Amino acid sequence: MWIDPLHAGNVTVSVHGDRPVYACGMSLVADLEAVLGPERVFSDPLRRHIYGKDSGIKRGDPTVVVLPETTAEVVEVVRVAARHDIPVIPRGAGTGLASGIIPIGPSVMVVLTKMNRIVEVDAEGATAWVEPGVVNVDLSARTAEFGLHFAPDPSSQTVSTIGGNVATGAGGPHCLAEGTTIGHILAIELVTGDGEVVVIGSEAPDPIGLDLRAVVVGSEGTLGIVTKVLVKLTPDPQAVRTVLAAFERIDDAAAAVSEIIAQGIVPAALEMIDHEMAIAIENFLHAGLPTQAGGLLLTDVSGHGASVDAELEAVERILRDEGAFEIRTATDERVRAELWRGRKSAFGAVTQMAPDYYLQDTAVPRTRLVEVTGEVYEIAHRHGLRMMNVFHAGDGNLHPMMSFDASEPGTLERVEQASEEMLRACVAAGGTLSGEHGIGLEKRDLMPLIYTDTDLDAQRQVKAAFDPHNRANPGKILPPAQP
Numbered sequence: 001m002w003i004d005p006l007h008a009g010n011v012t013v014s015v016h017g018d019r020p021v022y023a024c025g026m027s028l029v030a031d032l033e034a035v036l037g038p039e040r041v042f043s044d045p046l047r048r049h050i051y052g053k054d055s056g057i058k059r060g061d062p063t064v065v066v067l068p069e070t071t072a073e074v075v076e077v078v079r080v081a082a083r084h085d086i087p088v089i090p091r092g093a094g095t096g097l098a099s100g101i102i103p104i105g106p107s108v109m110v111v112l113t114k115m116n117r118i119v120e121v122d123a124e125g126a127t128a129w130v131e132p133g134v135v136n137v138d139l140s141a142r143t144a145e146f147g148l149h150f151a152p153d154p155s156s157q158t159v160s161t162i163g164g165n166v167a168t169g170a171g172g173p174h175c176l177a178e179g180t181t182i183g184h185i186l187a188i189e190l191v192t193g194d195g196e197v198v199v200i201g202s203e204a205p206d207p208i209g210l211d212l213r214a215v216v217v218g219s220e221g222t223l224g225i226v227t228k229v230l231v232k233l234t235p236d237p238q239a240v241r242t243v244l245a246a247f248e249r250i251d252d253a254a255a256a257v258s259e260i261i262a263q264g265i266v267p268a269a270l271e272m273i274d275h276e277m278a279i280a281i282e283n284f285l286h287a288g289l290p291t292q293a294g295g296l297l298l299t300d301v302s303g304h305g306a307s308v309d310a311e312l313e314a315v316e317r318i319l320r321d322e323g324a325f326e327i328r329t330a331t332d333e334r335v336r337a338e339l340w341r342g343r344k345s346a347f348g349a350v351t352q353m354a355p356d357y358y359l360q361d362t363a364v365p366r367t368r369l370v371e372v373t374g375e376v377y378e379i380a381h382r383h384g385l386r387m388m389n390v391f392h393a394g395d396g397n398l399h400p401m402m403s404f405d406a407s408e409p410g411t412l413e414r415v416e417q418a419s420e421e422m423l424r425a426c427v428a429a430g431g432t433l434s435g436e437h438g439i440g441l442e443k444r445d446l447m448p449l450i451y452t453d454t455d456l457d458a459q460r461q462v463k464a465a466f467d468p469h470n471r472a473n474p475g476k477i478l479p480p481a482q483p
Contacts (some may be wrong), residue, residue, distance in 0.1 A: 010429045028084050032108070034064055035076040040114075050090065051109055056099035056442055057412070064111035071197060071227040072191065078225065078471075079195040084365030086166065087471045090221040091130065092164035095156040097117045097359055098440030100168065100220045104475045110225055112163050117227070126233040127186060127203065132163025132226050135228040139231070148233040151178040154436070155344050162404065163226050169218030172307065172437035173343065174300065176394035178234060183215045189228035190216060193471030194291040203230065215462060220438050221473040223466040237302035240268070241312045242336040245324040246293035250274050250389075256322035257393040260299075261366055265289060265314060266329050266335040269300035269341055270394030277350075277388040277401075284349035290326055290344060297324075297393070298343055339352045345469045346390045347401075353386070354403040358415050362423055364431035375425045376400050381444055383418040398426065398434035424449065439477045449478055 023157070030042045042048065042065040052061035063086065068074045081088045091101045103109065116133035123146040130139060136157035142147040153172035154160055158172070166188065173179040178184075187201035199220045201213035216223055246254040253272055260270065273281070273296040282289045289296065297319065301311045319327055330336035364372045373389070378404060380387035391399040400422055406412045423433055427449045433439060439447065446473045447456060460478055464470075 006018060019192035028080070028086065028108075029064060031080045032077065033082070033169075033397060036066055036068060036073060040069075042067075043063070046062045051094075051111065052103065054091075054094045054096040054101050055359075056097050056102070056440065057416075058099035058102045058441055060103040063106045065109045065111060067111045067114050067262060069193065071115075074110065074112075074115075074191050074225055074227050075195050075197060077110060078191055078193065081470070082194060082471060086423045087474050088225065089473045090132075090163070090225045091165070092161040092167070093135070093156075093159050095160045096164060096440065097361065098168070098220075098434070099442045100438050100440030100476055101473070103442050104441070112159065112225070112227075113225065116161075119197060119234075119238075121146070123148065125203070126235070126452075127230055128233060129228060129230050130162050131228055132161060132166070136160045136162060136165060138162050143233055143248060144236075145378050146233075147236045149174065149236055150231055151184055151234040152181045155347060161230065162229055165224055166217050166229055167220045170358060170435060171270050171392065171397065172341075172448045173298075175436075176270055176392065177266050177268050177302075180317075182214055184227060184234070185213060185217055186188040186232055187230035188216050188226055189225055190224040192224040193467040193469055197223075197227075201230065202270065204230075208303070218438065218478050220440060222463055222476050222478075237268070237392055238309075239305045239308040240300060240336070241308055241387060242303040242313065242330040243297075243299045243301070243315060243319070243338055244328045244330075244339055245297045245299070245319040246290040246326040247295045247297070247324055248293065249321070250295035250373060251370050252323045253297050254373055255394065256297060256319055257369060258366050259318050259322055260315060261394065263314070263318065265311060265318075267299050267311075267315065267394065268302040269298070270392070271298040272296070272389070272391055272393035273298065273343065273346070273389060274389040276386070277346055277390045280353055281346055285342055286354060287338055287342045293326070298339060320476060335444055343390070343399055346388075350401055353388075354405050355405045356406045357401055358419060359399060359401045359435050359437075361397070361399055361420050361437035362426040362431055363395065364426050364429050364433035365398045366394075368429040368431070369393065370428055372398070372429050372431070373428075377421050379418050379421045379425065383414045385414060385418055392435070395435070396431070420446065441476055444475075444477060445479050448479070453482070 029043050048061045051065045087107045089107050089109045113133040117131045119129040121128045153174050154170045215269045232458040279291050282291050309344050365452050385402045388401045404411050433443050
């Protein structure tokens with residue numbers, strides 16, 4: 001065992017195989033307990049291990065885990081960490097899929113799930129101040145009495161938090177027409193790596209000057225810890241109609257997506273489910289899905305009553321023209337909810353297929369959707385992997401999911417190689433590395449596929465402006481600068 005000189009007296013480091021193992025020194029723990037009390041400071045190996053992973057595939061145990069309940073407590077925790085020269089990593093519900101909260105060295109993990117208050121709802125102004133630990137779906141449940149909802153609806157919305165949605169710039173099935181999280185955040189209260197509280201943005205919908213709010217949304221905790229968010233609420237639509245269409249080939253379903261958008265129709269949601277995923281969902285829910293289909297399209301049309309009827313008729317016509325052999329239009333809210341339950345349960349359904357899965361997230365131009373979908377299947381087949389697809393087809397956001405058993409030697413390596421090849425294929429087609437899940441640690445080293453050295457250096461300088469001592473979730477999003 002040896003002592004890291006940078007953290008002498010605070011953190012000891014031993015080597016287990018080729019992996020460093022960090023253990024807390026009592027000085028750091030005692031200082032944090034003085035702020036939060038011992039019941040909200042975890043330094044035992046088991047709980048550090050539990051918090052050392054999100055829903056991605058990487059792991060790294062934090063040095064100590066803390067659970068503050070107020071902005072003031074977050075400030076004090078950050079100041080303690082700064083005195084000990086140890087970074088802080090904000091964590092929500094742990095549903096992130098890019099290993100964005102995985103420690104890569106000594107760290108204080110700041111878990112924000114106890115900061116879960118809806119502070120104020122302004123029904124007239126259609127806004128709400130909320131804390132980062134508020135669960136996404138709980139916010140819309142709270143504002144339903146005012147005929148309002150929070151539009152971003154990731155599939156994890158029953159557990160994912162608003163803070164996590166802000167961190168990754170989350171999307172969801174109904175972000176096609178309304179836009180992802182960035183379009184629904186007006187202001188953010190942020191605690192910087194030095195313990196300073198700043199408010200970025202305002203209640204004004206069109207603030208002047210540089211839009212720093214857009215810089216913080218999607219920054220994955222690398223600029224500071226979000227402690228409060230002013231969200232914009234969206235009026236509930238007067239009418240919603242849901243259509244499920246079945247196609248013999250996934251290519252035909254993808255072509256229907258392009259044709260719907262090309263004809264000037266922007267549905268509230270336009271989701272694609274492939275054959276393998278349809279089988280998984282049906283085995284999971286027994287919802288009566290047409291599992292013989294090569295591809296399914298789930299479409300929501302919403303708005304005023306008369307306009308919804310006209311748009312629904314146009315969508316159904318396009319679906320038939322593009323080869324749909326079965327079209328089901330929900331006749332009531334119960335049927336509609338059942339169709340969407342199948343889509344929202346997709347990731348849970350996959351767990352019955354194999355012990356492990358890896359979900360990727362990328363986006364391509366809609367005009368390249370058919371081509372890239374074929375490439376993605378070819379890559380999975382070449383690596384001998386079982387793959388299922390469910391994705392936000394309307395905005396070209398692909399979610400290829402590989403189902404596998406990580407205990408089989410060499411399998412995880414094949415999954416990672418196939419994943420990188422899929423990302424490279426999407427970028428080559430004019431796409432990007434992430435549509436909504438973020439970059440985190442898993443895609444960090446592929447950022448040069450999108451950005452030049454100059455671009456990346458500019459982003460590093462933005463981080464340095466917010467976090468000059470590199471204490472806020474270091475090592476994520478931006479690859480290390482080359483000498």
